[in-house]
Amino acid sequence: MRAELGKYFLNNKNFLEKLPEKISAIMQAGIVRFRVKKGRVLFQENSFPKGIYILKKGKVKIYSVNRDGREQIMYIYCPGDIFGYRPLLYEGTHPVSAAALEESTCDLIPREIFIELVEKSPELMRVMLRLVSSEFPVWVNKINVFAQQSVKSRVALGLLIVEKKYKVKGQPTEINLSRDDFAAYVGTVKETLVRMLKEFKEKGILETQGRKIRILKPGALEKIAEIG
Amino acid sequence: MRAELGKYFLNNKNFLEKLPEKISAIMQAGIVRFRVKKGRVLFQENSFPKGIYILKKGKVKIYSVNRDGREQIMYIYCPGDIFGYRPLLYEGTHPVSAAALEESTCDLIPREIFIELVEKSPELMRVMLRLVSSEFPVWVNKINVFAQQSVKSRVALGLLIVEKKYKVKGQPTEINLSRDDFAAYVGTVKETLVRMLKEFKEKGILETQGRKIRILKPGALEKIAEIG
DNA sequence: AGGCAAAATTGACATTCATCAATTTTTATG
């Protein structure tokens, strides 16, 4: 079971631990820790990067907003993930915005420190190169899903992905995302999403308590998502 | 006019020229040149990379095929573009297949040569890091388009993108892609694509000669693609 | 605990788009 889900996850965790002691020590020293409230924006699309972020607690979405104001969520980051580093590496602006999905804590490694270290340390450059190039399959899979799968499949897949993100060891997993955010994540509108959830609920695949979703039959979702 | 189209193009050209003389000389020495006939596959999804490719002549698509056998084209490469380098950098397999859309000529820099150079040369590593990280916005935009735009918008946008790819200085541009490939590029089926083309033709936006398409009113397409 | 704003849900409806089947046109081959 739970086939293939890894295809949709970036391999972004424990970044600092992959670095030589010396480098990570310098980084640690420069870190600025801060908190963000639910809904608060960390950086805006088209802005210049202030540094790289490491999420310590909470959930952060990166997303873009189209002309009609409709939002599309590209990815949801979990504790341990780093994000916001790409535009630093090509000296451009953020192609997406980032905002906290819940009360979160972040470490920021300031731009100057990070850039200088990348230039000086081949090991760090190697780690970044590996990190960034390994992301491609994730985006490819996402494009495939959006280009070819029905909304129902995407909701099923989205549920499986998000469940994994919200999983905490030893506890029943409760997905706690607003319907609007979930819809923006799977590329549909709130109303359609709600109807899919209702259908799954009636089939006994999941149950809801207020906005919270609990998955009962992941195997059924895998079939609907066509990853079974 | 022609607003924003750059967002959908990788900045992949003239790769060798961005390198120090010494490095590019070693690469040049190792290059294997070969030809591929129309339709022929260069590498298969899930295979291990043989090296990096530089397209000299023709057009190459990267694509994946889903369970139902339906194809999705991720990107179309033009002369000067390099491709197939990402899995080399993270030591994985190709997440997509590559095939020639027309009779093409390619240079292959063999895996061992390339990898050794990347490890030895910080300049090359820097170039690769910049290259790979700058790709992210292109994939983000593609995901946005597939997640949120109608098929008609995507066909309009696809026409503008592909026209640019087929443009040859001083000649009227003729798009020469099969309907199946075009449909796989914009994420629809052949029949729907044909209907959109017919509609655009009736509105005087384009004309066709056999499979060849010539765009008459790019401005109208920009409006339909919502990038105008 | 009560009240209010935000979020979620439901219903009705129109539109978009994929599917299937048939036909015509184009291209490739001997």
Next chain:
DNA sequence: CATAAAAATTGATGAATGTCAATTTTGCCT
């Protein structure tokens, strides 16, 4: 140049899904 095979086009049809409007439920704040 004739002819078969491949590609493109058209038509008919139904299912999927977005939109608009209303209603209900939830969560938060004092």
